Amino acid sequence: MLFMAVGVLWCKFAGRIFNRMPLEINIQLPQSTCIYIFGTVNWFLLKFCEITSGKNFKLFFVAMAGLYMLSSIGTYISSLNLLYTIILSVGTLPALYARYETQVDATAARCIGLVKNLCKLFQVKVLDKIPRHRKLN
Template sequence: MVAIFVWFRTGWLINWNPPDVDEIMLPESTCRSIFTKVNWFLLTFYDISSGDDFRLFFLAICSLWVISVIGTFVSTMNLFFIVVLCMETLPNLYGRHQNEVDNVAIKVYRQLNNFYKNFEHTVLDKIPRGPVKEKRFH
């Protein structure tokens, strides 16, 4: 959109004719790809908001809380700088120390899985649940 706008506004400088809007077409594969991604995104939001998968709902709540905590302590520009710095350095460090990082990641995953099982056993299993009604989609 921006490229077409700039083309319309500055095309007279270099004698370029603006494009005909009726001739601009997207291939069907591109439209299907975009639709598939948007559909997946909406279904994921629906799954989170419906509460069918409590683990996903809990993960979404925790992620939003972590983002809000980070946002209170770090400005947007500093956060952008940190993200760019990590994108430049972390792949190289992972390539050098792949085995050690994988071992630590496996240990952390197991500890988080045990923590979630304990949390589920001590807190979530004590929440009373009513009878489950079958959903009907028309």
């Protein structure tokens, strides 16, 4: 709002105070940029319709889980801090991975193994105990 107010004041009073007229600004986007922007918006709208139609429950639950995680992160971290952390991570994590690639890969493989073991344990202790309706031929 401050920049808009300064811009309006500059346009109104620059010619009187400094004997200068403000520059004429002509902003035009190329057609390819407009096509890309509207194509991206169209893709997001189609994905939104696909998620909300109820045809793909897996995608619906993934979207709901992602929104829930964003909401729970948002209760503890402000948007500005989250944006700063993301920008800082995007700038530093690739360099750190390039430097410590072998250690990161070994740790990631170990974590993936632990997650697979936990999923198997969850399947055995919880999911296998749920009665399922079986079709008779």
